[in-house]
Amino acid sequence: MALLKRGKTAQPARRAPGVLGSFSHIDSAVDAIRALRAKGYRNLVVYSPAPNHEIEEALEHGVSPVRLLTLIGGLTGCTAGFAMTIWMSYDWPLVVGGKTIASIPPYVVIGFELTILMGALSTVAAVALFSVLMGKRGTPYDPRFSDDMIGIFVPTVPDQLGPIEQLLRSAGAMEVRHEPA
Amino acid sequence: MAVVAQPHDAPDGHVINQTHAEVTRDVVATLGPPSRGYLLLLAGAVSLFLIGILTFLILLKDGLGHAGYNPPIFWSVYITTFVFWVGIGHAGTLISAILFLFRSPWRTAVYRSTEAMTVFAVMTAGLFPIIHIGRQWIFYWLLPYPNERYLWPNFKSPLIWDVFAISTYLTVSTTFLVFGLIPDVAAVRDKVSGWRKMIYSWSSVGWQGTDNQWRHYSRAYLYLAALATPLVLSVHSVVSWDFAVSIVPGWHGTIFAPYFVAGAIYSGIGMVLTLIIPLRRALKIEHMIHSYHFDNLAKLTLLTGSILLYAYAMEYFVAWYSGNTFEQTTFYRRAFGPMWWAGWTMIICNAFVSQLLWFRKIRTNLTSLFIISIFINIGMWFERYVIIVSSLSNDYIPWAWDQMNPTWADWGILLGSFGWFGMWFLLFAKTFPIVAIQEIKEMIPMPRKRGGHG
Numbered sequence: 070m071a072l073l074k075r076g077k078t079a080q081p082a083r084r085a086p087g088v089l090g091s092f093s094h095i096d097s098a099v100d101a102i103r104a105l106r107a108k109g110y111r112n113l114v115v116y117s118p119a120p121n122h123e124i125e126e127a128l129e130h131g132v133s134p135v136r137l138l139t140l141i142g143g144l145t146g147c148t149a150g151f152a153m154t155i156w157m158s159y160d161w162p163l164v165v166g167g168k169t170i171a172s173i174p175p176y177v178v179i180g181f182e183l184t185i186l187m188g189a190l191s192t193v194a195a196v197a198l199f200s201v202l203m204g205k206r207g208t209p210y211d212p213r214f215s216d217d218m219i220g221i222f223v224p225t226v227p228d229q230l231g232p233i234e235q236l237l238r239s240a241g242a243m244e245v246r247h248e249p250a
Numbered sequence: 251m252a253v254v255a256q257p258h259d260a261p262d263g264h265v266i267n268q269t270h271a272e273v274t275r276d277v278v279a280t281l282g283p284p285s286r287g288y289l290l291l292l293a294g295a296v297s298l299f300l301i302g303i304l305t306f307l308i309l310l311k312d313g314l315g316h317a318g319y320n321p322p323i324f325w326s327v328y329i330t331t332f333v334f335w336v337g338i339g340h341a342g343t344l345i346s347a348i349l350f351l352f353r354s355p356w357r358t359a360v361y362r363s364t365e366a367m368t369v370f371a372v373m374t375a376g377l378f379p380i381i382h383i384g385r386q387w388i389f390y391w392l393l394p395y396p397n398e399r400y401l402w403p404n405f406k407s408p409l410i411w412d413v414f415a416i417s418t419y420l421t422v423s424t425t426f427l428v429f430g431l432i433p434d435v436a437a438v439r440d441k442v443s444g445w446r447k448m449i450y451s452w453s454s455v456g457w458q459g460t461d462n463q464w465r466h467y468s469r470a471y472l473y474l475a476a477l478a479t480p481l482v483l484s485v486h487s488v489v490s491w492d493f494a495v496s497i498v499p500g501w502h503g504t505i506f507a508p509y510f511v512a513g514a515i516y517s518g519i520g521m522v523l524t525l526i527i528p529l530r531r532a533l534k535i536e537h538m539i540h541s542y543h544f545d546n547l548a549k550l551t552l553l554t555g556s557i558l559l560y561a562y563a564m565e566y567f568v569a570w571y572s573g574n575t576f577e578q579t580t581f582y583r584r585a586f587g588p589m590w591w592a593g594w595t596m597i598i599c600n601a602f603v604s605q606l607l608w609f610r611k612i613r614t615n616l617t618s619l620f621i622i623s624i625f626i627n628i629g630m631w632f633e634r635y636v637i638i639v640s641s642l643s644n645d646y647i648p649w650a651w652d653q654m655n656p657t658w659a660d661w662g663i664l665l666g667s668f669g670w671f672g673m674w675f676l677l678f679a680k681t682f683p684i685v686a687i688q689e690i691k692e693m694i695p696m697p698r699k700r701g702g703h704g
Contacts, residue, residue, distance in 0.1 A: 095696035113461075118270055118437070119691040120464040128461055133469040143477075157394060157402035178411040178488060182418040185481045189422045189474055193429055196470045200463040201456055210458050212440030215433070217270035219696070241699055 086250035087224040089209050090237035095123060097241025098219040102127040104236055105223060114208045116220035124219070135195040142191025143184045150180035209248045222248070268537075270691050277434075277683045278441045280533040284680055288532060295672035302666010305659055306381065314384045316659035322650050323642045325382075326635075327660035331667055332378030333634040334517065335371045336416065336489055337510070340482055341518020342368025343423060344550075346430075347478035350471075356546040358689040359539045362434075363529065364522050365427045366684070370674040371521070372420045374667050379412070381663060408491045415488040422481055426474050432457050433467070434683040486514040493637065500580040500641030503568065509561040513633060516554035516600065519547055520626025527620045529679060538685050541614040548613035551626070555604020562601050576646055588653055589640045596636050599629020 092098035098115070102124065105113060115124055151173075158171040214220045221242075223233050234245045268276070284292075309316060318326060342364040349357040380389045392413045394403050403410045436457035439450035457463065490510035493501035503509075523544070530539045569581040584593040603625045612618045644651045678684070 093697060094699040096698045096700055115461040116459050117461070117464065118274075118459060119433075119688045120468045121692075121696065124461060125465070130461070130465050133466045135466050135469045136473065139470075139473045139477075153394065154405040158405065161400045161402055163404060172406065175406045175411070178484075179405055179414050181484060182411075182414040182481075185477050185484075186418040186421060189425055189477045192470045192473045192477070193425055196429075196466045197455075200460075200466045204460070204462055208458070208460070215437040215440045215459055216274045 085205075085207050085209075085222075085224045085248070086227065087209075087222055087248050088230055088233045088237065089211070089220060089222045089246045089248055090234075090240075090242035091211060091213065091244040091246075092219045092221070092241060093217065093243050094241055095121065095219065098221060099123050099127045101221055101237055101240035101242065104240060105221070105233075108236070110223050110225070110233075112224055114205060114220075114222040114224075116210070116214035116218075116222075118215055118217060118219075121219075134199065135192060138195035138198075139188050139192045142194075143188030145191075146183035146185070146187025147180050149187070150183035151176055153183075154179050209246070218243075266690065266694050268690075268694065270694060270696070273538075273687055273690050273694070274437055274441060276535065276538065277685050277687050278438055280535060280684060281438065281442075281680060281682075285532065288676065288680065292673065292676045295669045295676060298665045298669025299673050300666075300669070301662055302669055305662030305666060309381065309659060309663075310386060314382075316657060318654050318657040318660055320652055320654040322645060322652060323639055323654040325638050325642060326654055327656050327664060328378050328382040330631065330634040330638050331664050332375050332382070333489055333510075333638075334631050335375035335378070335667065335671070336419075337486060337514035337517045337630065337634075338371035338521045339368040339375070339419070339423065339518065340486055340511070340514035341516075341522055341550075342366075342371070343426075343478050343482040344515050344518070345522070346426065347475040347482065350475045351479060354546075355693060356543050358686055358693055360522070360526060360543050360547070361689070362427075362430070362686045363526055363679070363684050364518075365423065365430065366675060366678045366682075367518075367521060367525060368423045369420070369427050370671050370678070371518075372416065372423060373674065374671045376416055376420060377667070377670075379416075408488065408495045411488045412492055415485045419481060419485045422474075422478055426478055429471065429474060430686065431682055433459060433688040434686060437687045438683060483511055486510045493641075498641050498645055499574075499576040500584070500637065502577075503565065505561060505564060505568070509558075509565075512554045512557035512561065513600070513630060516551060516558055516604070517626060517630035519551045519554065520623045520630065523547060523551075523619055523623035524627060525675065527616050527623070529684070533679065533684060535685060538690070541616075544616065544619055545610070545613050548607045548619060551604055551622075552607040552613075555600060555607070555626075559601035559605070562597060580641060580644060583644055584636060584640050587640070587644070589636065589643070592632050592636050593640065596629055596633040599625045600633060603629065 090101065092101065102113065102115065106127070106129075113128070115128065117124055154176040155171040162170045164170065208222050208224075211218070211220055221237065223237075225233055230247055234247070237245050317328070342361075345357050346361040346365040346368070349361070379392075380386050383389060383392075392403065392410070403413075405411075432454060435450050436454035436459065439447060439454050442450060487507035487510065490506040494503055494506035496502060526539060527544075530536050566581055569577045572578070583589070587593075603622055606612050606618075606622065612622075639654060643653055
């Protein structure tokens with residue numbers, strides 16, 4: 070249900086107060102991000118229609134923790150694949166001509182397939198965890214951010230609204246909107 | 251994805267002359283009301299699918315006796331078509347995952363349609379082992395699940411490897427497709443209204459394109475591509491081991507895994523061309539998928555077609571060089587035996603027709619490419635038919651040799667599979683963005699106030 074509610078992006082459940090600036094030029098948006106961060110606003114939300122390395126660099130994000138869950142998922146799948154095949158072979162042994170009951174080479178295929186399967190599924194689960202369930206909620210949105218505009222939302226207290234608006238406009242924002250609580 | 255570098259300047263100088271807004275507009279326009287041609291195609295696909303359903307119902311009622319099995323040939327059209335459809339899927343993953351890792355700029359415009367093709371082709375392929383097992387209602391016996399007799403599948407059998415390989419491939423390629431769709435569905439959501447907005451809002455699972463979302467998404471996409479790459483190579487290798495692990499002359503070859511993977515990609519690109527050439531016109535996206543993309547697709551066809559030419563030659567060479575009379579007889583009969591026509595169809599359509607693509611004029615001419623793609627589809631179906639049926643028809647004892655002729659039950663299911671595949675592909679093309687909006691946008695530099703282009 071949480072996902073369903075998040076789908077209605079135009080009317081988020083709980084609004085955070087702040088200022089939302091819309092930019093159509095990438096260099097203006099990056100200037101604004103750097104200026105805001107220099108002033109100590111590190112809690113920014115930046116919207117863009119596609120991932121952009123200039124924005125990423127300006128925000129100085131670390132490497133996403135998704136990779137850890139990919140690794141854990143992959144290792145779990147690999148272990149599960151070998152454990153399942155070996156255990157099942159001994160649970161009901163098919164004895165053929167004195168050959169090994171659990172022979173590893175054919176089980177590599179099962180181990181490999183489950184490594185990939187669990188690795189991929191846990192990667193997607195990690196994204197759901199980090200960007201939907203643990204992501205910021207109730208930040209304002211504009212449909213143009215998925216089209217051709219870049220948005221910067223600065224959560225702040227009411228008496229800072231004016232100076233931030235000034236900063237966004239001087240950096241080159243096309244539009245600035247105050248978002249009440 | 252902006253994980254390592256942005257392909258702003260494609261090494262071959264390819265430039266997209268569109269703005270971000272135009273990309274969204276043109277792709278969203280493909281989701282408009284369907285044309286009459288589209289509805290006719292869809293009706294055709296559904297009719298074929300109904301033929302398949304009817305045939306399947308008769309098989310359910312009466313059993314596999316209707317199919318053209320004839321001892322010693324108990325694997326024929328259903329297994330042939332299974333391998334054919336699994337193979338079709340491979341080109342999609344090659345383009346969406348492997349070329350992503352290689353940062354090929356031309357893949358962006360075509361990868362969504364090829365990935366959708368992968369998912370629907372594997373979905374089609376997965377039906378065939380179930381149809382083929384005879385008592386279709388107990389297909390779940392293939393899976394390892396606890397039962398009262400403590401019976402587990404035999405994990406040393408390539409057939410159970412196949413169950414794991416195909417189901418993993420279907421799951422991972424579906425995940426990859428759906429995952430890639432999320433930002434694009436969000437872009438569509440922001441452009442439509444009414445009930446469509448409601449559906450796209452729900453399917454975009456709250457995507458807003460925030461920096462945090464892109465950060466995790468880009469990384470995850472890279473890992474999914476990295477996981478799908480070895481997977482795609484493994485799947486057709488496992489399918490080839492269904493044959494190669496046996497001791498049937500004509501099947502028992504170490505060359506089988508790479509030979510099947512190259513053939514799979516070759517057949518898949520053939521199907522991509524067959525689908526995209528009419529689709530781009532029907533959806534009016536000629537300016538997004540044009541000769542630049544077809545030229546590259548054709549080069550890939552030429553590469554894999556040449557690998558097939560080498561593999562065919564090598565199969566004959568090894569049969570001769572082995573000094574093994576059974577192997578030699580099998581390959582002699584492939585070219586000059588009762589199934590010579592099928593053997594030569596495969597060699598001409600795959601190894602020789604693909605060599606026409608050395609000429610740039612043919613690579614960039616859509617009519618010739620479309621005709622070649624039909625040859626590829628036919629040739630690759632026959633390749634599997636020849637490998638499976640002709641090898642089984644003559645094994646070690648000439649007394650046991652025999653031939654088989656496909657019956658209406660074989661053709662009905664084959665036609666039904668094309669209908670089933672076509673139906674899903676057409677429905678997808680009108681429901682979801684068939685061109686990846688955000689990846690195209692990533693290749694177009696965003697406008698700058700201080701002039702220049704990124």
